[in-house]
Amino acid sequence: MSAPVSALIQPTPLPFFMTLLVYFAIIGGIGWYAAKSTKSLQDFFVMGGKAGAVVSGIAYFATQYSMSTFMGVPAVAYANGYAGLTISVPGLAFSMIIPALLVGRKLMQLSHQHGLLTMTDYLASRYDSRKLGILHASMMVVFLIGMIGAQTVGAGVIVHTFTGLPEWVGVVGMGIMVILYCMTGGMKGAMLTDVLQGGLMVVTAVVTFVVSVQAGGGLENINAALLAKGEQYLAHPGAAGKYPWTAYFSMIVMWSFFTIGQPTLFTKFYAMRDYRTMYKAVILGTLGMLVSATLIEWSGVMGIVSLPGLTGKETDFIVPILLQQNLNPYLAAILIAGIVSAGMSTIDALLVVATGGITRDIYQHGINPKASDEQIFRLSRYVTVAIGVAGIIVGITKPASIFELIRFSFGGLGIWVAPVILGMYWKRATLAAAFSAAIVGQVIYVSLALWGKDLTMGFDPLIISWMATMVLMVVVSLATQPVKREVLNRHFAFA
Amino acid sequence: MHCLSNAFERRWTAIILALYGLIMLPLPWYYNESYLPGPLGVPMFLWGWIGHGFVVLVTVVIFARQCLARPEYQSLDASTGDEQ
Numbered sequence: 001m002s003a004p005v006s007a008l009i010q011p012t013p014l015p016f017f018m019t020l021l022v023y024f025a026i027i028g029g030i031g032w033y034a035a036k037s038t039k040s041l042q043d044f045f046v047m048g049g050k051a052g053a054v055v056s057g058i059a060y061f062a063t064q065y066s067m068s069t070f071m072g073v074p075a076v077a078y079a080n081g082y083a084g085l086t087i088s089v090p091g092l093a094f095s096m097i098i099p100a101l102l103v104g105r106k107l108m109q110l111s112h113q114h115g116l117l118t119m120t121d122y123l124a125s126r127y128d129s130r131k132l133g134i135l136h137a138s139m140m141v142v143f144l145i146g147m148i149g150a151q152t153v154g155a156g157v158i159v160h161t162f163t164g165l166p167e168w169v170g171v172v173g174m175g176i177m178v179i180l181y182c183m184t185g186g187m188k189g190a191m192l193t194d195v196l197q198g199g200l201m202v203v204t205a206v207v208t209f210v211v212s213v214q215a216g217g218g219l220e221n222i223n224a225a226l227l228a229k230g231e232q233y234l235a236h237p238g239a240a241g242k243y244p245w246t247a248y249f250s251m252i253v254m255w256s257f258f259t260i261g262q263p264t265l266f267t268k269f270y271a272m273r274d275y276r277t278m279y280k281a282v283i284l285g286t287l288g289m290l291v292s293a294t295l296i297e298w299s300g301v302m303g304i305v306s307l308p309g310l311t312g313k314e315t316d317f318i319v320p321i322l323l324q325q326n327l328n329p330y331l332a333a334i335l336i337a338g339i340v341s342a343g344m345s346t347i348d349a350l351l352v353v354a355t356g357g358i359t360r361d362i363y364q365h366g367i368n369p370k371a372s373d374e375q376i377f378r379l380s381r382y383v384t385v386a387i388g389v390a391g392i393i394v395g396i397t398k399p400a401s402i403f404e405l406i407r408f409s410f411g412g413l414g415i416w417v418a419p420v421i422l423g424m425y426w427k428r429a430t431l432a433a434a435f436s437a438a439i440v441g442q443v444i445y446v447s448l449a450l451w452g453k454d455l456t457m458g459f460d461p462l463i464i465s466w467m468a469t470m471v472l473m474v475v476v477s478l479a480t481q482p483v484k485r486e487v488l489n490r491h492f493a494f495a
Numbered sequence: 496m497h498c499l500s501n502a503f504e505r506r507w508t509a510i511i512l513a514l515y516g517l518i519m520l521p522l523p524w525y526y527n528e529s530y531l532p533g534p535l536g537v538p539m540f541l542w543g544w545i546g547h548g549f550v551v552l553v554t555v556v557i558f559a560r561q562c563l564a565r566p567e568y569q570s571l572d573a574s575t576g577d578e579q
Binding site: 082085089090091092093094097098101102103105106108109112113219220222223224227231234235236237245248249252253256274275276279280282283286287290294298424425 | 497498499507508511514515518519521525526527528529530531532535536537538540541544545547548549551552555556559562563568569570571
């Protein structure tokens, strides 16, 4: 690790390990309790469709907000100034209501009446094709592993900051912990631990904000210092010039509308027991996100003044170092547990969904249709381990910063928004169109994201790719056979 | 049911999407290429985002209360109230 990170960190391993030990013991206890009451495949994947409002709301924002929110975006804000907050703050209030408004209610009805458990189930059912389901599950697992990897990267940074141990120790440690409680408790374990983790995340965000304001000498002083450093820290497109209006627009749309393509979102809606639960969850989750994400990401801007000099991937260290330098080691460790929570609560949901993709959608529906639910349930535990290990490998190799990893993987999943939205609102959307949109869209997205960012006119590659998939889906749908009438009747009975 | 099912759903969809579209506009209190200081020297666009966020939250609360007072929201199996 190059200076100045190595010069800034002051390892305090004893308080760090003691605090995390207690925290993990509590999390492990919840996983054990959940395992005792997880008896069926439906329990494992969607908590039996019985999640209440508090569990659903907190679980939603705990899943949505991850290491990226607590470390990745503050790092971007540190590098860009206030314009870096463009990533999530302007769109925060829409991140739950837009998916709920456009797809949530219909998903709840479909799940309730037809027993759908995953996003893949929805696609396979709407387009009457298990092959489409298998394609979705295969693509999904690849990008979910990328997202899991990004979360473990954050754990590596934290462990290095607080103990001086190599980053891979944190990556592996976090990976093993989440694998253990996910393979035992499934979605129930994941959602119940989300409640504890979500609460801790809010506390962490508030305290980190207060600490960062104090460390910089108050908000007015900090902003005056930023102005002296350069107006670009207080205006768009930011100090690094990365947030012009096109990026501003992209970020708002990405973390709200394109959330519709995230398989974890489907699972959360399927798990809600009624509309009252959904609305309470939307309100509670939105409030939690508005408070926690705004404050923690704002802390990254404050760090420019109190901890100057971090560059490149080192900026990921800004929040852990802010806490370490300004708080008692035990208190800092508790708050760091809040950040670890953010990563763990996201990984657990990703792991459960990715496990379902392989065991049910690829294996049970594609390779071995005779497999019983009991066999799938057993297989799920091994698959969870395998996916977790793949995520750990991504975390150890750390191919990009936390935020860039999340952004790339999120976009890969977002491509499926066209088949979902058109499938839900347009009876004429066909299977051939869904296949072509997914395959062509994915090729365009990956090509633009990796090699063609200059061709997107400043918009995120996902926006351009999605527009192409929408046009493609409409054209191909009009030229091909619609799905069977009885399938459409089943899906449009509510509309 | 979905966001275009009936007049009630369409009206609320229009309101929420209008708020969604509004924040995407490059208005000075949402997006600004010059420093426009607000209270405590914080750029005005951040206060604009926070204020807009709470307006959206209040709107969602009102929307939710009106939805939950309607018969089609009492059960997942209930009639959808759709216009045919």
